Amino acid sequence: MAVGDQVGQQIYTLTARPAFRRQRSLRDQIERAAVSISNNIAEGFERGTTQELLTFLYIARGPAGEVRSMLCLLEGMDQLTRPEFSNLKSEISDLKSQAESISRQLRAWADSLQNSSIKGQRYLDDKTRKREQAARDREEFSKSWQIVVAPPDNRAPADNCAPGDNHAPAENRAPPIIKHRR
Numbered sequence: 001m002a003v004g005d006q007v008g009q010q011i012y013t014l015t016a017r018p019a020f021r022r023q024r025s026l027r028d029q030i031e032r033a034a035v036s037i038s039n040n041i042a043e044g045f046e047r048g049t050t051q052e053l054l055t056f057l058y059i060a061r062g063p064a065g066e067v068r069s070m071l072c073l074l075e076g077m078d079q080l081t082r083p084e085f086s087n088l089k090s091e092i093s094d095l096k097s098q099a100e101s102i103s104r105q106l107r108a109w110a111d112s113l114q115n116s117s118i119k120g121q122r123y124l125d126d127k128t129r130k131r132e133q134a135a136r137d138r139e140e141f142s143k144s145w146q147i148v149v150a151p152p153d154n155r156a157p158a159d160n161c162a163p164g165d166n167h168a169p170a171e172n173r174a175p176p177i178i179k180h181r182r
Contacts, residue, residue, distance in 0.1 A: 007102060014095065026074075032063075043056055049122050
């Protein structure tokens with residue numbers, strides 16, 4: 001399930017309650033804002049460029065904040081002004097926490113994209129795809145092997161090295177031990 005989809009579904013479950021029957025504009029506004037979160041993420045992703053995705057991630061943070069603001073409003077309604085909302089406080093509080101979490105996730109995703117060299121799918125050609133796949137393959141390969149440098153041996157140190165240092169010339173150094181991690 002995508003970021004925002006679950007909150008959207010839970011908002012619709014919340015607004016289907018009898019407490020929202022006479023709160024049509026409030027209900028419609030919070031539902032539209034909740035749906036807008038995932039819609040903006042989807043639209044940005046489908047645009048095919050990292051820059052446009054970034055733009056829409058920040059746009060999606062707006063309705064996430066709007067949902068949170070409206071939930072704060074509902075949470076603050078006491079028994080005197082709107083008694084029909086008093087039994088929904090726990091559910092409203094949980095949804096508010098989820099909306100805050102979504103906002104943080106969107107920010108983290110945006111931060112990671114800002115530091116990415118990938119321009120977006122629209123810019124990928126066969127050469128770029130092969131280069132990216134080769135980089136992933138190299139990374140995977142390097143994760144599966146471990147190079148262990150043997151401890152210094154008793155071979156003669158170089159003139160400028162103290163005994164026990166492993167700064168001896170290559171011909172006097174012990175070769176590294178390579179182990180496969182798998």
